[in-house]
Amino acid sequence: MPVFLHYRKEYLSDSLLESQVNPDPFFQFHQWLDQIIESGTAYPNAAVLSTCNKNYRPSSRIVLLKELNEEGFIFFTNYQSKKGRQIEENPYASLLFPWHETERQVRIEGTLKKIDDLTADIYFKTRPEGAQIAAWASPQSEKIESREFLEIQEKNYRKKFNSEDITRPPFWGGYLLKPDLFEFWQGRENRLHDRIEYYPENNKWKIRRLAP
Numbered sequence: 001m002p003v004f005l006h007y008r009k010e011y012l013s014d015s016l017l018e019s020q021v022n023p024d025p026f027f028q029f030h031q032w033l034d035q036i037i038e039s040g041t042a043y044p045n046a047a048v049l050s051t052c053n054k055n056y057r058p059s060s061r062i063v064l065l066k067e068l069n070e071e072g073f074i075f076f077t078n079y080q081s082k083k084g085r086q087i088e089e090n091p092y093a094s095l096l097f098p099w100h101e102t103e104r105q106v107r108i109e110g111t112l113k114k115i116d117d118l119t120a121d122i123y124f125k126t127r128p129e130g131a132q133i134a135a136w137a138s139p140q141s142e143k144i145e146s147r148e149f150l151e152i153q154e155k156n157y158r159k160k161f162n163s164e165d166i167t168r169p170p171f172w173g174g175y176l177l178k179p180d181l182f183e184f185w186q187g188r189e190n191r192l193h194d195r196i197e198y199y200p201e202n203n204k205w206k207i208r209r210l211a212p
């Protein structure tokens with residue numbers, strides 16, 4: 001007999017009707033982001049980033065949304081990481097915000113591109129010193145021999161920069177996801193959830209309702 005996980009919850013807290021949504025998906029996202037921040041959840045800006053290599057093999061991991069502007073969604077990472085290599089091969093990606101506290105999920109799909117060096121430098125300077133050193137010390141996604149390797153790398157880079165300003169590594173920076181699809185999901189009673197999708201048509205965002 002299979003053993004099922006009996007975590008079942010009714011979604012009763014809100015609804016998402018065509019009459020309620022903002023015609024601009026960025027505005028709608030901001031409104032929901034404000035509400036998840038108010039909920040006090042630990043990482044309101046954490047999103048699952050899914051990328052895919054040239055052979056259509058997908059891979060997902062969490063990244064933190066660090067900026068949202070009129071063009072798109074920005075996160076920071078190591079350009080030589082697994083995700084960085086996949087993005088080189090295939091720029092299409094999705095960001096998924098799992099907002100359990102508000103019984104919501106937002107799916108954003110689009111194309112990734114590197115942000116400019118100056119913006120990456122400005123953001124890098126705002127990171128705590130330990131995180132700046134870590135960006136140099138960690139060859140993200142590479143096989144390493146031991147934990148000790150990382151600690152030695154950290155020590156060496158601290159020595160290298162000593163009291164100098166820590167510059168941004170050339171292999172570390174930001175990506176911007178330019179969306180061409182948004183989906184806002186609101187949990188409802190008896191699994192009859194609300195799903196509103198935004199898609200572009202003639203340079204305007206249109207909306208349509210999807211079955212749950």
Ligand SMILES: Cc1cc2nc3c(=O)[nH]c(=O)nc-3n(C[C@H](O)[C@H](O)[C@H](O)COP(=O)(O)O)c2cc1C
Pocket residue numbers: 043046059060061062063064065075076077078081082083084140141
């Ligand atoms: C809450 C949370 C936030 C994270 N934020 C980032 C991030 O902003 N950038 C990043 O490169 N990795 C972040 N990570 C680590 C990634 O999930 C992942 O392990 C790492 O980027 C290597 O992924 P890759 O091998 O697929 O390239 C975060 C992990 C967690 C759990």
